[in-house]
Amino acid sequence: MTRRWMILVILLLVALPSVLYARWIKDKVYLETESVGKVEFSHYTHLEMESVGKNCPTCHNSIFHIVTKKNPVFTMADMEAGKACGACHNGTQAFSVAGDCATCHTAAGDIAIQTENVGKVAFSHDVHLGMFGCNECHPDIFKAQNNSNHTSMKAMADGASCGACHDGSTAFSVKDDCTACHAGDIEYANADAGNVNFPHKAHIGMFGCDECHSDLFKPQKGGNKMTMEAMEKGEFCGACHDGSSAFGVAEDCETCHKM
Ligand code: HEC
Ligand code: HEC
Ligand code: HEC
Ligand code: HEC
Ligand code: HEC
Ligand code: HEC
Ligand code: HEC
Ligand code: HEC
Ligand code: HEC
The missing domain is CATH 3.90.10.10 (Cytochrome C3)
Structure with a gap:
């Protein structure tokens, strides 16, 4: 019973072009698709636009029924033929449904x-x-x-x-x-000791990812508290840069630190 009343009230409101009700309605509504997720439509943004106006009948119920289940499922082809969003998004009134896909399908960024x-x-x-x-x-x-x-x-x-x-x-x-x-080369800014360059690419040419991740290093820039002291004890870079598997951390400072 209450649902019916709601619908009646809404229908009444829709009949009145009104500034007041613009803020009363639900701003964001979502149109679900089967294959590519949901599309967001903002009432407020549209009602602020001069060519649309704070005017419900511009869209309701000729283009979209407010009882959303009464709207058929529109395809992009329908819209390109002028249905649904395509009534305005035709390249003259507003950007076309035939382009700018990611403006409406925002999740597709x-x-x-x-x-x-x-x-x-x-x-x-x-x-x-x-x-x-x-x-x-x-x-x-x-x-x-x-x-x-x-x-x-x-x-x-x-x-x-x-x-x-x-x-x-x-x-x-x-x-x-x-x-x-995957991750490219990594550069650390180090005020005291000069910037450190970690050439990921050169290492990936020699080792599998699993030889470093996640046991030696969490795969996150700055996610591992690397100190020279820890490295000299064989942790982090020091696991290999020990002077035998690869040049040692206690030597060749400038191979890693760019002064
Ligand atoms: C080259 C392949 C490719 C094309 C073309 C493509 N997508 Fe996607 N899409 C993906 C991949 C990969 C993901 C991520 C899936 C995952 O994370 O498991 C994705 C995810 C999505 C998601 C979910 C986003 C989220 O945050 O959950 C949506 C919605 C989506 N795509 C819509 C679209 C739409 C609309 C188009 C056309 C305008 C499109 N995609 C074209 C590959 C593609
Ligand atoms: C630019 C077009 C446009 C204008 C103008 C517009 N609407 Fe809508 N409205 C839509 C779209 C699109 C939907 C969603 C349709 C769907 O999901 O199938 C919708 C849905 C609705 C719904 C249903 C929401 C839900 O979740 O069930 C109500 C209620 C509604 N509008 C009220 C109004 C009122 C009141 C006004 C005037 C203040 C208005 N609309 C102006 C496009 C518009
Ligand atoms: C003005 C907004 C808008 C633009 C721009 C837009 N779409 Fe859509 N698209 C929608 C809406 C809304 C739906 C859902 C309609 C429904 O469910 O009734 C949809 C549905 C779809 C679907 C599922 C239905 C179908 O036709 O298969 C695909 C795929 C799709 N869009 C791809 C695209 C591609 C590709 C582009 C760019 C060339 C694009 N869209 C541009 C709003 C838009
Ligand atoms: C009554 C005409 C009309 C209808 C119907 C309409 N739009 Fe729009 N829309 C506009 C106008 C006008 C603009 C602003 C002009 C432009 O950016 O090209 C706009 C802009 C937008 C924008 C950009 C908003 C921003 O923040 O800049 C999105 C996203 C959008 N519309 C989505 C949709 C979707 C999705 C639908 C269908 C569910 C739809 N529109 C139906 C007229 C309409
Ligand atoms: C439908 C085919 C297709 C699928 C699926 C696909 N790609 Fe691509 N991708 C391409 C083509 C074609 C290119 C451009 C040609 C090239 O660079 O060799 C490309 C280019 C790229 C580029 C280079 C981008 C640039 O800025 O130049 C990256 C990165 C990439 N793809 C990542 C992915 C990832 C990650 C996935 C899976 C989640 C994926 N692609 C799935 C076809 C595809
Ligand atoms: C075209 C893009 C692309 C290229 C090139 C690529 N990957 Fe991936 N890789 C991915 C994506 C996307 C995932 C995530 C897969 C998922 O979760 O579905 C992934 C996941 C992984 C994983 C975790 C899953 C697993 O199989 O253990 C490893 C390890 C990995 N990649 C290593 C590599 C290595 C080594 C190379 C080079 C030989 C490589 N990748 C080249 C896109 C790529
Ligand atoms: C020789 C060791 C080593 C190998 C091999 C290695 N990584 Fe890394 N990786 C690192 C280090 C070190 C970091 C940075 C950790 C830090 O800053 O605390 C890192 C960071 C990352 C990050 C995060 C990047 C960021 O900007 O946050 C990703 C993603 C990653 N690695 C993926 C991979 C993948 C995928 C492979 C294999 C294709 C791989 N790594 C191979 C050492 C390695
Ligand atoms: C899994 C072993 C391993 C780990 C862990 C490792 N490296 Fe290396 N690294 C090597 C090997 C092997 C070489 C090549 C042999 C050599 O130059 O002594 C190398 C070479 C380098 C080079 C010279 C690359 C070039 O292009 O000539 C730099 C710089 C470097 N590593 C920095 C680091 C830094 C910084 C870390 C820690 C964030 C690190 N490495 C962690 C094994 C490793
Ligand atoms: C294998 C590469 C490598 C070599 C060789 C190396 N370092 Fe480092 N160093 C690093 C990395 C990686 C960090 C951490 C960067 C970050 O997280 O910002 C670091 C950090 C530092 C820091 C700041 C943190 C701390 O522990 O105090 C100092 C100081 C430092 N190094 C001095 C040196 C000196 C002096 C040498 C030569 C004896 C040297 N390093 C050789 C890779 C190296």
Whole structure:
């Protein structure tokens, strides 16, 4: 019963173009998609725009019904033909639904995929969206939800996940340039002793990630309290830089410290 009343009241409000009610309604509403997550729509932002106006009937109920379940599921093709958001987002009244994908699909920005032992891997939607449509990755290769597609480098080398394209022909191979996707070289600013350069790339050429992570080093810049004293006792860099496996921490200060 109360629900019915609510709907009646809302319908009444919608009939009145009003400044007052603009702040009364729910600002953010979400349109769910099956394959690429949800899209946020902001009432307030739109109601502030001159070409829209604080005018509910601009959208309700001709473009969108306020009883949201009465709205069909729109595809991007529907929108390009002028339905739903595409009624205005047509490249003349507002930026087009045929471009600027990430302005509406905001979750499709930069993504950090968390691994268990080797830190975060950055994935840039922007870089890839210049080359591929959403459906070339979603939902077949990746479910559109952060950290819900975990796999191993071995599976990728056999064509799973990023390896579907990063196979050495469509794009650089997951078997080669580890640092293109994983951490690059690391620089520490050290006021007293000169900046320290840790050449990750040079080390990755000699060792597997697991020889350093996570036993010797947490994979996080500045996440390990490294002191020379600890290193001379064989910890951190000193595990190898002992004067036999590699040049020692008690010598060659300037190989690591740039004065
Ligand atoms: C620029 C277009 C636009 C304007 C103008 C607009 N709305 Fe909406 N409204 C939407 C969209 C889009 C939805 C979500 C539709 C869906 O989820 O299918 C929505 C949903 C709603 C809902 C349902 C929310 C829910 O979660 O169930 C209500 C209530 C609503 N609007 C009220 C209003 C009122 C009142 C005004 C005027 C003050 C207004 N709207 C102006 C686009 C608009
Ligand atoms: C003005 C905002 C807006 C822009 C710009 C936009 N989208 Fe969408 N997109 C939506 C909304 C809203 C939905 C969900 C509609 C629904 O569920 O009724 C959607 C749904 C989708 C879907 C799932 C439905 C389908 O058509 O398969 C895909 C995929 C998609 N968008 C891809 C894209 C791509 C690619 C671009 C850029 C070329 C883009 N979108 C630009 C708002 C936008
Ligand atoms: C009645 C016309 C109209 C409808 C319908 C409409 N928009 Fe807009 N929208 C605009 C205008 C006008 C702008 C501002 C002009 C521009 O930036 O090109 C805008 C801007 C936006 C922006 C950028 C906001 C910002 O902070 O700068 C987003 C995101 C957006 N719309 C999403 C949507 C989505 C998602 C839908 C569909 C659910 C939708 N719009 C439906 C008219 C509309
Ligand atoms: C080259 C492949 C690729 C393309 C093309 C692509 N995505 Fe993604 N997307 C990904 C990956 C990888 C993830 C992260 C999955 C994970 O963390 O497990 C992701 C995640 C997402 C998420 C979840 C974000 C979150 O924070 O949970 C959304 C939403 C999404 N993508 C939407 C889109 C939309 C919309 C498009 C097209 C405009 C698109 N994607 C195109 C690969 C792609
Ligand atoms: C195209 C990008 C890419 C390249 C190139 C790449 N990786 Fe990865 N790697 C990833 C992603 C993404 C994950 C996270 C996988 C997940 O959680 O689903 C990952 C996870 C890992 C993991 C943790 C999972 C496991 O298999 O143990 C290790 C270790 C790893 N990578 C090592 C490497 C090494 C060594 C190389 C070079 C031979 C390399 N990676 C090259 C993207 C890449
Ligand atoms: C649908 C195919 C496809 C998938 C899936 C894919 N990529 Fe890519 N990626 C490409 C192509 C093509 C390029 C550009 C060609 C090249 O650089 O070899 C590229 C380029 C890149 C670059 C270089 C970006 C730059 O700034 O130049 C990185 C980093 C990258 N991909 C990471 C990833 C990661 C991490 C994943 C998995 C989470 C992934 N890619 C999944 C096709 C793909
Ligand atoms: C010789 C040792 C060594 C090897 C081998 C190594 N790392 Fe690291 N890694 C480090 C050190 C040292 C740091 C920095 C820790 C600190 O600042 O406290 C680091 C940091 C990281 C970070 C965090 C970067 C940041 O900016 O926060 C990631 C991610 C990472 N490593 C991934 C990897 C991956 C993936 C591999 C294998 C492809 C690998 N590492 C191989 C020593 C190594
Ligand atoms: C798993 C063993 C291992 C660890 C841990 C390690 N290194 Fe190395 N490092 C080596 C080896 C082996 C070489 C090459 C042999 C040599 O030059 O003596 C090397 C070379 C270097 C070089 C010279 C690279 C070049 O391009 O010529 C620098 C600088 C360096 N390491 C810094 C560090 C720093 C800083 C740390 C700690 C944050 C560290 N290493 C941790 C094994 C390691
Ligand atoms: C294998 C590489 C390496 C060599 C060789 C090395 N250091 Fe360091 N040193 C580091 C790293 C890594 C840090 C920590 C940087 C950070 O966390 O900001 C550090 C930090 C320091 C610090 C500040 C922290 C502390 O323990 O007081 C001093 C001072 C220092 N080094 C002096 C020296 C001197 C003097 C030498 C030569 C006898 C030397 N280092 C040789 C890698 C090295």
